[in-house]
Amino acid sequence: MASQPFAGVLVPVLTPFTAAGEPDAGRFVAFCRWLLDQGADGLAIFGTTSEANSMSAGERMDLLDRLVAAGIPPAKLMPGTGACSITEAATLIRHAVGHGCGGVLMLPPFYYKGMTEQGIYDFIAAVIDRVGSPALRMYLYHIPPQTMIPFTVELVGKLIKAYPGSVVGLKDSSGDWNNTKALLDAYAGSGFAIFPGSEVFLLDGLRHGGVGCITATGNVNVPGIRKVYENWRTPQADALQAEITLARKTIQAYPMVPALKRIVAHFHDDPAWAAVRPPMERLSEPQSASLLADLAKIGFTLGERRREAAE
Amino acid sequence: MASQPFAGVLVPVLTPFTAAGEPDAGRFVAFCRWLLDQGADGLAIFGTTSEANSMSAGERMDLLDRLVAAGIPPAKLMPGTGACSITEAATLIRHAVGHGCGGVLMLPPFYYKGMTEQGIYDFIAAVIDRVGSPALRMYLYHIPPQTMIPFTVELVGKLIKAYPGSVVGLKDSSGDWNNTKALLDAYAGSGFAIFPGSEVFLLDGLRHGGVGCITATGNVNVPGIRKVYENWRTPQADALQAEITLARKTIQAYPMVPALKRIVAHFHDDPAWAAVRPPMERLSEPQSASLLADLAKIGFTLGERRREAAE
Numbered sequence: 001m002a003s004q005p006f007a008g009v010l011v012p013v014l015t016p017f018t019a020a021g022e023p024d025a026g027r028f029v030a031f032c033r034w035l036l037d038q039g040a041d042g043l044a045i046f047g048t049t050s051e052a053n054s055m056s057a058g059e060r061m062d063l064l065d066r067l068v069a070a071g072i073p074p075a076k077l078m079p080g081t082g083a084c085s086i087t088e089a090a091t092l093i094r095h096a097v098g099h100g101c102g103g104v105l106m107l108p109p110f111y112y113k114g115m116t117e118q119g120i121y122d123f124i125a126a127v128i129d130r131v132g133s134p135a136l137r138m139y140l141y142h143i144p145p146q147t148m149i150p151f152t153v154e155l156v157g158k159l160i161k162a163y164p165g166s167v168v169g170l171k172d173s174s175g176d177w178n179n180t181k182a183l184l185d186a187y188a189g190s191g192f193a194i195f196p197g198s199e200v201f202l203l204d205g206l207r208h209g210g211v212g213c214i215t216a217t218g219n220v221n222v223p224g225i226r227k228v229y230e231n232w233r234t235p236q237a238d239a240l241q242a243e244i245t246l247a248r249k250t251i252q253a254y255p256m257v258p259a260l261k262r263i264v265a266h267f268h269d270d271p272a273w274a275a276v277r278p279p280m281e282r283l284s285e286p287q288s289a290s291l292l293a294d295l296a297k298i299g300f301t302l303g304e305r306r307r308e309a310a311e
Numbered sequence: 312m313a314s315q316p317f318a319g320v321l322v323p324v325l326t327p328f329t330a331a332g333e334p335d336a337g338r339f340v341a342f343c344r345w346l347l348d349q350g351a352d353g354l355a356i357f358g359t360t361s362e363a364n365s366m367s368a369g370e371r372m373d374l375l376d377r378l379v380a381a382g383i384p385p386a387k388l389m390p391g392t393g394a395c396s397i398t399e400a401a402t403l404i405r406h407a408v409g410h411g412c413g414g415v416l417m418l419p420p421f422y423y424k425g426m427t428e429q430g431i432y433d434f435i436a437a438v439i440d441r442v443g444s445p446a447l448r449m450y451l452y453h454i455p456p457q458t459m460i461p462f463t464v465e466l467v468g469k470l471i472k473a474y475p476g477s478v479v480g481l482k483d484s485s486g487d488w489n490n491t492k493a494l495l496d497a498y499a500g501s502g503f504a505i506f507p508g509s510e511v512f513l514l515d516g517l518r519h520g521g522v523g524c525i526t527a528t529g530n531v532n533v534p535g536i537r538k539v540y541e542n543w544r545t546p547q548a549d550a551l552q553a554e555i556t557l558a559r560k561t562i563q564a565y566p567m568v569p570a571l572k573r574i575v576a577h578f579h580d581d582p583a584w585a586a587v588r589p590p591m592e593r594l595s596e597p598q599s600a601s602l603l604a605d606l607a608k609i610g611f612t613l614g615e616r617r618r619e620a621a622e
Contacts, residue, residue: 021397021437053422056399057367086332086589088367109590111364111421113457119590126332126589146424148459149590278397278433279419279426279460 004168004193005102005137006078007211008041009225011218012049014261015063017275023059025066027273031264032072038222038302041212043072044105046080048146048173049216049257054277057088061095074100078214082107082141086123090130093138103137105171105214110147117155124159128166136166143173143197150174153182160192171214173197177204184208199225200248203241206232216256217248220263220302250294258283259291266292267302315479315504316413316448317389318522319352320536322529323360325572326374328586334370336377338584342575343383349533349613352523354383355416357391359457359484360527360568365588368399372406385411389525393418393452397434401441404449414448416482416525421458428466435470439477447477454484454508461485464493471503482525484508488515495519510536511559514552517543527567528559531574531613561605569594570602577603578613 013035016027032043045067046052046060055063060079068074081092081104089106096104109115109123128136140159142151151159151170159167169192172180180196181204188194188209195214196205202213202225218225224247228240251259258276262283265273274282283291324346327338343354356378357363357371366374371390379385392403392415400417407415420426420434439447451470453462462470462481470478480503483491491507492515499505499520506525507516513524513536529536535558539551562570569587573594576584585593594602 048423053395054397054420056394056396056402059396059398083367084364085367085370086365087370091367109365111457112359112590115590116592119592122589122592146422278437279423279430281427281430281433 004191004211005075006042006169006193008229009039009212009218009222010042010044010078010195010214011035011040011222012044012047012080012214012216014219014257014264015050015052015055016273017277019272019275021275021277023055023063024272025063027270028063029067029070029072032067033070035219035222036072036076039226040218040222042076042078042102044078044080044171044214047105047141047214048143049219049260050080051257051277051280052080053082054280057083057092060092064096064099068099075102077101078103078105078139080105080107080141082110084109084111086126086130089127093127093131093136094133097131097133097135103139103168105139105141107141107143108147108149108151110149113148115149117152120149120151121155121158125162128163134165137168138163138166139169139171139193139195140167141171141173142179143171145173145175153186156183157186160187160190169193169195171195171197177201180205180210181208184210198248199228199244202228202244203232203237216260217251219260220251220267221247246298247300250298250300251291253294254283254287254291255280262288262291263295315502315522316386317353317480317504319540320350320523320529320533321353321355321389321506321525322346322351322533323355323358323391323525323527325530325568325575326361326363326366327584328588330583330586332586332588334366334374335583336374338581339374340378340381340383343378344381346530346533347383347387350537351529351533353387353389353413355389355391355482355525358416358452358525359454360530360571361391362568362588362591363391364393365591368394368403371403375407375410375412379410386413388412389414389416389450391416391418391452393421395420395422397437397441400438404438404442404447405444408442408444408446414450414479416450416452418452418454419458419460419462421460424459426460428463431460431462432466432469436473439474445476448479449474449477450480450482450504450506451478452482452484453490454482456484456486464497467494468497471498480504480506480522482506482508488512491516491521492519495521509559510539510555513539513555514543514548527571528562530571531562531578532558557609558611561609561611562602564605565594565598565602566591573599573602574606
């Protein structure tokens with residue numbers, strides 16, 4: 001197994017859009033910097049939470065160019081490079097590797113349903129072969145609720161075996177702890193980095209060989225989630241986990257991406273942040289009010305670090 | 312309702328790939344020409360059957376450039392321009408409209424699941440607005456088995472009402488005659504062009520106001536399918552329909568795209584045609600032998616026109 005560039009709390013960064021619906025590079029750079037200041041261990045830009053698949057390949061590459069030009073350390077970046085075609089995926093990965101990104105997060109091809117495991121294997125293998133770079137560190141992105149195409153435990157094993165220097169980890173957004181545990185039991189021992197796709201499973205994951213989490217709510221709760229990561233061997237771990245689980249469940253009672261953007265708009269005093277790109281819809285005013293009231297009830301804030309940074 | 316550029320038998324053209332896995336423009340041009348010689352009324356290039364979503368936007372635009380440069384009439388072309396992002400879809404449509412294509416076939420955004428009807432509406436509206444061309448003729452592409460995102464009867468009505476000059480038809484690949492009939496009952500009377508996505512529903516569709524079909528098996532059976540289209544008001548119609556239904560069902564007992572490519576490879580004496588791009592897999596040798604034996608049993612050939620053309 002190759003060296004592991006990532007561990008801890010990674011954030012699939014929300015993508016801000018302008019009033020005209022264009023990616024807002026200025027706000028994006030500032031938000032990425034703020035997340036790192038909050039203690040994020042890595043930025044999984046261009047994930048599902050980032051509305052990456054609502055952007056063209058060109059728009060994604062342009063935003064990455066802007067981040068790097070602005071001084072965000074590429075080693076901290078794990079851009080999503082998923083695409084339905086081998087050619088587009090390879091283009092996105094070459095661009096990311098060319099910038100020195102720490103890794104890339106790779107969806108399976110997600111248009112055609114009912115494909116065989118061999119077909120998915122051949123797709124990923126063709127992408128890696130086409131990229132042809134020893135610098136590539138690929139994290140598989142298992143998110144069957146959106147893709148309907150799984151990276152099964154068996155398929156992950158085949159890919160690790162064929163590409164031990166390139167296929168170095170996985171984000172499990174199945175929402176199914178049994179699946180995460182099966183992956184941990186099978187591959188964590190050999191140094192394969194497994195990140196649950198929700199902080200709800202952070203403590204369980206760490207106790208079974210996981211290395212952190214990559215979670216949407218990191219956009220608004222890095223300090224809370226990092227407390228679990230930093231203290232998972234202590235007697236406080238379960239209580240800390242209960243706190244972040246409560247925050248997560250409060251937020252995910254609403255459509256996740258619009259809800260997170262509304263929270264950012266509120267706590268950063270920047271209403272423009274609420275914009276989403278279709279097919280997503282922004283929260284209605286009653287939904288927004290209800291969400292913010294629910295968060296107030298549990299005493300949710302953006303965390304101490306933010307207040308320090310603002311002072 | 313705007314004028315209708317298409318009716319009859321349209322073919323979602325298979326895309327040939329070279330041994331290296333690249334789109335094979337030479338074979339593609341020759342095959343499109345052959346399909347038109349066979350009597351195809353239009354070519355719905357870059358559909359699901361075309362493995363369009365296994366190609367980058369650039370690869371699709373390059374193939375369209377090559378077709379037009381080779382003299383294939385753009386008015387006969389209905390390229391698929393579906394993409395998950397407004398920006399990529401608009402780029403593909405502008406390119407097609409710029410070439411004078413008769414129309415475009417438009418998927419809903421297909422990455423995110425569970426989106427609202429309003430969100431899908433906003434996506435399509437944003438694409439049409441961004442293209443901003445009175446020459447656009449858009450056919451909605453309803454294929455929930457792949458996208459999981461429907462163009463519901465209500466949503467179609469909203470789009471027709473908002474964009475009567477642009478949203479002029481629909482391909483229904485739901486495989487559900489009740490859905491096709493509901494669409495026909497609601498919108499065929501006003502001149503909205505509805506194409507079932509399989510010739511199995513061709514005769515039923517024509518009898519209820521449909522205007523033809525857009526069907527994968529058109530790649531290997533234009534003459535047979537056109538016989539139903541030309542004779543649907545005659546006493547022979549049901550018998551002719553039974554013949555093409557039998558051929559369809561024989562072929563779709565196998566994975567459709569690899570099976571069609573294998574049939575083309577066989578009847579055109581060109582083994583290279585069997586290649587697919589991952590995540591699809593080509594048929595195994597036993598599957599191929601079984602498919603060709605099944606077709607021989609029902610006396611299937613590529614039809615009389617092909618033999619004439621070859622002489």
